[in-house]
Amino acid sequence: MTTRFYRLLCFLLLFSLGSRAQVPSQKEHFGFTIGDDYHLANYTQTEAYFKKIAAANPATVKLQVIGKTEEGRDQLMAIVTSPENHAKLARLQEISVKMARAEGLTDEAAHALAAEGKAIVWIDGGIHSTEMVATHQLIETLWQVTSRKDAETKRILDNVVILFTHINPDGQELVANWYMKDSDPKKRKMETIPRLYQKYVGHDNNRDYFIQNMKESRNVGRQLFVEWIPQIMYNHHQRGPAGSVLAGPPYRDPFNYVFDPGMVTGIDALGAAMYNRLNAENKPGFTRLNGSSFSTWYNGGLRTTTHFHNMIGLLTEIIGGPTPEEVPLVPQRLIPNNNTPNPVTPQKWYFRQSIDYSVSLNYAVLDYAARNPDHLLYNIYKMGKNSIDRGSKDYWTPYPKRVEAINTAYRDDQAKAAPRGRGGAAAAANADPMGWNARGAGVPLKYYDSLMHAPILRDPRGFIIPSDQADFPTAVKFVNALIRTGIQIEKATAPFTVNGKSYPAGSFVVKTAQAFRPHILDMFEPQDYPNDFQYPGGPPIRPYDSAGWTLAFQMGVKFDRILEGFDGPFTKLPYGELQLAPGSVSASASGGYLLSSKVNDSFIAVNDLVKAGLDVFRITSGPSAGSFYVPGSAKAKTTLGDASKTLGISVAGVAKKPAGAMEKVAPLRIALWDTYGGSMPSGWTRWILEQYHFPFTVVYPKDIDAGDLKKKYDVIVFVTRAIPAYRGGENDPYAAFRTDPKEDEIPAEFRPMMGRMTAEKSIPALKAFLEAGGKVVTIGTSTALAFHLGLPVRNALTELTSAGVERPLPNEKYYVPGSILKVSVDSTAKASWGLPAETDIVFENSPVFHLSPDAVAKGVVAPLAWFPNNKPLRSGWAWGEAYLQDGVTAFEAKVGAGKLYAFGPEITFRAQAHGTFKWLFNQLY
Template sequence: MASKKNKKFVRPGSICPILLLFCFLLGTHLQAQVIPTPESVFGHEVGATYHLINYEQSIDYFKKLTAASDRMEMMHVGHTSEGRPWHISVISTPENLKNLDAIRENTMRIAHPEGLSEKDLQTIIKDQPVIVDINGGLHAAEIAGSQHTNQFAYELLRMDQDEFNSYFDKTVLVLWPTLNPDGQNIVVDWYKEIKDTDHPTAPLNKVYQKYVGHDNNRDGYMLNMQESRVLAHTWRNWEPEILHVHHQQGHGSERTDFHRMWLPPFATPVGVHTPPRILRQMNTLGMQMAQELETRGLRGATHIGEMYDAYYTGYNDYINMYHNSIAYWTEVDGGQNQWAEPYNVPQEKVLEKLGSFRAQNLLVSPWKGGQWNLSDQVAYMVTVNYGVLKYAKHNREDILYNRYKSGTETIENYPESSPTAYIIPQDQEDPNNAITMLRRLAFNGVKIHQLTKEMAIAGTSYPKGTWVIPTNQEFGNLVPEVLGIQNYPHIMRGDELKLPYDVAGWTLPYSMGVAVQPVAKPLADEVLKALEAVKGEPTTWDENKKAKLTANPVAAGIVYPARAMEGSGSSLALDPTVNNSYILMNRALKNRGKVIYDQTGYNSRSKGTYVVSGINKNTLMAWAKELNISGKWTNIKNGKKLNRLKIGLYQPWHGNYYDVGWTQWLLEDHEYEVDLLYNTDIKDGKTIKKYDVVIFPSIGPARGAGEDADSFILHGNSKDVTLDKYAGGIEQEGLNTLKTFLSDGGKLVFLNASVEFAIKHLNLPVEDVVKGKERSEFFGSGSLFRAEINQDNAMMSGVSKEADIYFNNSPVFKTKEGFEGNVLVSYPETGTILRSGYLMGEDHLRGNAAALEVKQGKGTVVLFGFSPQWRGQTFATFKMLFNTLHH
């Protein structure tokens, strides 16, 4: 026993209070760092069978995580189409979070490297973190994407200090709870409705993002949608070096070979102007992600294949490759209507598909079947996220250096095999189309210049104000990708033609009707001296309001010179070539004005004129100024009177037919009033009589139903697939109503795939000459074709004698005996038809019709054998649809 004199005592009032205070503070800190588990907030694990998390629940959880940790912040980046506040989270060390402004400033300097020397770069990247953007849920029906981010955030924040720092000492993660808040809720609400019924895997009954649904990932360069603009604005303000978007594929489909996850590299072909350094890094990263899956014992990762190519530039994710970011998507098995339901794939079924379970070069550990649930999908997504973080931390300096070099090489040499510049004159058939195109490029980070004086370029004289886009700029690879001509390669897989994963040709000058002149040789010094960078006063980016392109200073500077109104009189004559003319017409009719159609041409390049009267002249002038319409004052009084239209738009009970939404968006954007008509509305003779015209967007057989299946319009989903109230189509009852509607003088408009329904069931004397043709004989998908226009028909008012139309597995018409009506659009007998994309079997088009006006009783059926409103991009043919409604 120790002696008392050696025993130490603590005097009251000395050290004890300090220890107590220290312990109290430490305990308070530790308590604040207790990370709430998903189960404690949601009441179940993330990915639990029969349970889905909606957007508000996710945001509530992310806020709880932020409150509990100094490793995460949340930021408001905008609002969705339905008005939901949209948030991102930023995860890194507390030190990095305190220095976010400096980190972003350095990132911007690397992303925009003009004038930055390699020596100065080395100083920047010595301690500069890599910014990684990870997200999911863009395609909301691929539901694991929006679920897994909750689990991933939790796992990162609960790490011990050493493990967390190993990832985030030189990394900043931008983690979106979801890329589609509205869609996440639509899907979760749908699952709640069906999960306790006999159809817990029923397909969605509507699109999962306002207007566009699944096409929300095809709006990358057009930026028509609110959500697309918020994404682009956020990514251009963060410029992440790595951008990973999680997707999902339908399980067990013919194209998946029963692998569990597809990862880059992509299949051939990839985008022509994809920066090589960035593409190589993306391919390497794909292997890193696969390795992470192997490390954790998760089988079935594969690459390349025959399905996912990256040829199309319009993907919201892949377009960032042209900003020199490592940007891509991945595909986990299990999307397409599986929701939170469990399912099992028998081993023999997988073996039958694969042939054997032997290792393959890109499928080294085949999945052998068994249970595959939402929790598995979440686990695969979370795992590859760790692979991304590992790649970022181990290759940080190379990633930053290659981003810099990719930009400087483009500045110094301009994109390989592309023009050195593109010239866009201000004198355009529809000046607004040029402004629209240029503002979208500017919002995507492209620099645009104007001539300060008249200059000769490549033998042609251009006036002051002409827009010029040099391609030797850091994001210059994007310019030829959208303004240039696409030539999709002819690729055979054995005896089968390799089909484009999406589209083959999208050249904006053709689809938008904008005159653009590429310049092959470098611009002369005197031209360069005459160029001035476009920059305007940007509108404020308000996260609480609709996103405007003019929040970008370059886009704000793209304006058309004001022009004085010509002529005299109290009425305003409008050019039918100009899309905004139809907005003014609709405003006038809504405000009890008068609109007539005069067959006299507005000018030498357009036949027909719309004349507006009965509206205060100052009001007309204000509208014209706002809409950038020149117009002419006139005293024309006589002509065909136009009434305010009552338009019906057919909407099936299915989420995959987003052509409905694009049509609705286009009409509403041009201030037409349109009602969605469902099956019961079509069947009801009293309802349909209220409408002047009913439009059937592109709707063919249900996906996977086969070419011989009848139209989805007629039969819809069977009761074996969905709830009774969403089953069926218009049926014979609705068909009879349509026939009565026609006989009474109504008008029906059918677009692209829906034409087959009209020909067959309305007994039209029209033949589709390419129906049933083998691909080896005829194939045209997602391409722009040259067509001839019947300018004598009022439905083609304002359309040039020749125009480019968007052909997408479309019908081609030949009229039969008994046909009454007019050919509106046809393919030329001679000359090249393909303008951009791919075409096999051109002779099947020659001399045949692409659009018809068919007289049926007192009524009219209009058949468009193409998509005049395709994805909101075909500005040159919008007016075809508008005129068709009025005449």
């Protein structure tokens, strides 16, 4: 080697070492250290720091943009592992996905792959952006894992691939900037943020993961359910229950009956690792089980959707934030018990403490994964294999209603057999319901065979979604929701027959013999929430979220449950490949075109046609009432051709203009209510209106109170919790957690958003609007406007006390948390055009009415939907549902020259309830 070449080599080496990016300290980059009181980092700063960490650690950190947010920011995921693992990352990812799907693997092959692979662990932060511990622990943990050189960190990097993912960049930017805007640190607060911290849905961004409407949800869902399928996902939240530091795994009952038990016990194992580490580090205050409200029942949350995919989904809810606070005294939490083995004492609590706890919890999870990568990989395979086996044979999921049927039948039979006045065996069974007495005889097996294991009660082997149903484009959206969550879909390439029924080509088939069978059942089958009370005869225990949500029911999808194994001319679609309905436009349309109002996406086409200046008419009578007629023209053909391709709608051609009455479709001046701080139901509705191309204006209480509404708007939409309760009461369950700021504390640009709807000012303005010919659409609790206006309707869910005073039914008698119920619909009414005669609704202790018979006869009010019987429950929990019979759940009423529409159900619920969107759309022309 020449001296010259040696010097050149040394120069290049020194240049390489000198040019390698160095991670500045947190203080240098942010101006403070993560966890400092009264200081928050925004997303711009965080993104830049992530990039500096990645640049300084190119061998261990790969920074990936997984998509754009709703506000257009890059959503980041940092993949962190050892250089050796990065060199074979594609293979490790392949093993993770293969093990999770468990297709075509033997136990022997699975053991070999488990030995070859590495554990994949997801750690996220920031989904709820006011929960700033969650966001900042992500920064701190990424920094520690990439900078620490201890043996534990090395073992983690050698055996684990970590996916550090930011869930809500937009929200972090908004919240951190808002908090930091005050120069005086002691005046900084987050309580008065002017809008939702996710563009449309705020806190409900954690209720979106089984349908994935939001861009952030789709970005995350693809990584979780299609690209990586980690064995563990850890979802950071806050606020811990009062008197504790945090709530974590394991969680309280009920857990969902479709889960594989390995997922539930996997949560137990990780939970033990987490609270054991905190105890070893003298960090008290971890509560679990019944120490908090968190369960594993609900699907749809970022953490909970993973449970239905055999992942060990972890949630912690921790106290703390940039503003110091107190751990309050809650006496009942001071005594150690199984819920809280190591209680915390009342004390001042600081941001840094919560960050330290969170890092310890992350390390506990990562250390467990590093020590057990083969077990985690094999266990997720085994759970998937179990699901495939259950879906390949007769299997019965043990639902509470079936156990209840056994107990009822046995008690009834014993009562008939026992001498009068004696309880007999039934009394003995009731005295020992859990079989603690080992010598007890139990219940005869015949009850199990007939009421739990009857052939008709088997779980389905699959589901068929016919392509000839009325609103097939919406059915395809449902299929795409399944695809986004990693479900294997098959599609018929030719007509076929199953159980004597013929199905057309293009129908979709979803078989349950696949790894994520729990999720499939959860999307198609009813949820059977158990009767859950504080004590016998006492008040109900509120579910963590909804009790029932069956997405196929919400979306109005028609499908058939197939109980036996079946096959046909089916092709398997590639995982993650989204579908589009086969749209078409009739070649022969000399008389124009027809669009069915049964198809939700027809409203998009109509709005686009009207915006393009084309005439559209609505047929108002006859068998086609509600359908849209478009006169034939070259421009109409082109516009409809584009719509059929992008929307998948079928456009029928007609030889001549349809006979009968019709009216021209004209766009109305639509106003949608919102409030300072943001309304989630309003945000969901805003997103829906944008998706369906309705032009609208967002209005606030001050706009309503200003009056002269008819000069500006034709229709005003009030979502739930907009209209104040009639004669006291509180429509907004979050009101206790919200602080109304003073106007002089708020920047001028946000002051028009302030104010509240009131009976004194807002209601008279709305009455004048209606009397002048305006339309008002009310949803959920906002149907209270009918009472404010003195309409001839009353609350159907009341009783008379012994003193003769009418009061709402107590929860001990009647309680229906978020569930799916079936109602009858007047589908001939203009307000209900396109809906079937029976419709599933989202019902959350929703308003139900009795209408004055005289007023109905005179046409003052007209029912649109009602409960025809005493068993309307389709999915979820309905205690005392018999009280609903004959109650009206939707109606229209004349008010002067205008009209009020009252929809008690949540007809736009979380943009999931596609089956009832038309109740909103029909009122917007």
